[in-house]
Amino acid sequence: MKDNSHLSEVGQAFIRYLDLYFIERDLEASLKLLHPAIKGYGTGLDERIFSLADAKKVASRDIEQAPNPVHYELTQLLVDQPSDHLGLVTCELNIKTRILDQELKLNSIRCSCVLLNKKQNWLLYHLHLSLPTNDHGEGESYPIKELEENNQLLQRLVSEKTQELNQALQEISQLAATDPLTGLHNRLQIDKILGQEFLRLDVEKTDLAIILIDLDYFKDINDYHGHLIGDQVLQEVAQLFQDHIRPQDFAGRWGGEEFIIICPQLDQAQALLLAEKLRSQLASHLFTLPVSQTASFGVAQYQPGDTRASLLQRADQALYLAKEAGRNRVSSGPF
Numbered sequence: 001m002k003d004n005s006h007l008s009e010v011g012q013a014f015i016r017y018l019d020l021y022f023i024e025r026d027l028e029a030s031l032k033l034l035h036p037a038i039k040g041y042g043t044g045l046d047e048r049i050f051s052l053a054d055a056k057k058v059a060s061r062d063i064e065q066a067p068n069p070v071h072y073e074l075t076q077l078l079v080d081q082p083s084d085h086l087g088l089v090t091c092e093l094n095i096k097t098r099i100l101d102q103e104l105k106l107n108s109i110r111c112s113c114v115l116l117n118k119k120q121n122w123l124l125y126h127l128h129l130s131l132p133t134n135d136h137g138e139g140e141s142y143p144i145k146e147l148e149e150n151n152q153l154l155q156r157l158v159s160e161k162t163q164e165l166n167q168a169l170q171e172i173s174q175l176a177a178t179d180p181l182t183g184l185h186n187r188l189q190i191d192k193i194l195g196q197e198f199l200r201l202d203v204e205k206t207d208l209a210i211i212l213i214d215l216d217y218f219k220d221i222n223d224y225h226g227h228l229i230g231d232q233v234l235q236e237v238a239q240l241f242q243d244h245i246r247p248q249d250f251a252g253r254w255g256g257e258e259f260i261i262i263c264p265q266l267d268q269a270q271a272l273l274l275a276e277k278l279r280s281q282l283a284s285h286l287f288t289l290p291v292s293q294t295a296s297f298g299v300a301q302y303q304p305g306d307t308r309a310s311l312l313q314r315a316d317q318a319l320y321l322a323k324e325a326g327r328n329r330v331s332s333g334p335f
């Protein structure tokens, strides 16, 4: 402990504050030496102190970031006491500490401070710290201010980049799950959804039905009108299915001119009704192009012991029966 007896009460109070704050890094004790109406500025860009709460925030962040003792050397100390209640300190100091095994050294910090005498205690009423803006001095190895600025810039860049990456990731996931022509779920995604629905069946013991759909004589559309018109018909059919299923159903493109609807919580009878609705909507649909289009539908309901493959196989067999029976119809068996 340095001998400060030559200093006035004001000087001693100021040194006491420096010791508690810098050397001991004792937040609570150092805060007790601040006047309740403290105001001032720290060295950081955002270190504005307009209340004791601000001072606490700035100091606690500083101590958290640099918890080791901060050794200081006063290169200049001027203490004035214009009145019984008013003390002024003007000083310059060099500090050094260690953060994360790195030596930090900063010279020529300027500090001006007003102390008020409150019930025989000199308390810091105003504090202003500043760093010279010229190039770093000899031996300064860690310009905190610059580090803070870089840190803030980096944080902003990282947050911007993270946002961009998240958005790109969302777009990529969306693309990976979507059929580019129709905008419906693609086969991979439908397989994933079916897997999730099977897991749900284990827990919830509810119904699940699927509807496989194959357009009738679609080859003719391509042959007579060309592939581009064929594509437009596929898009319009997809939109029609999407418009007439329930919000909880999933519509997907299963293959070229094959579609699939996954219907959670629907039994066979209800799924047959839905399929019939889709069939008749399509059969009577007025396409924007001078074409008409029907489809055949195979319906299968989940049975205990089913795998995804066995359920799909039954729907496929039902679809085959609908085709065999003359197309433009719905079938669910029997098998």
Ligand SMILES: Nc1nc2c(ncn2[C@@H]2O[C@H](COP(=O)(O)OP(=O)(O)OP(=O)(O)O)[C@@H](O)[C@H]2O)c(=O)[nH]1
Binding pocket: 181, 214, 215, 216, 217, 218, 219, 220, 222, 226, 227, 228, 229, 230, 231, 234, 255, 256, 257, 323, 327
């Ligand atoms: N325009 C277009 N045609 C496609 C696409 N995918 C598959 N097709 C066509 O769909 C047609 C399917 O023909 P087929 O398998 O013979 O069946 P179909 O003519 O619909 O007859 P049925 O299924 O027996 O009623 C073929 O001409 C394929 O080229 C696509 O993405 N765009």
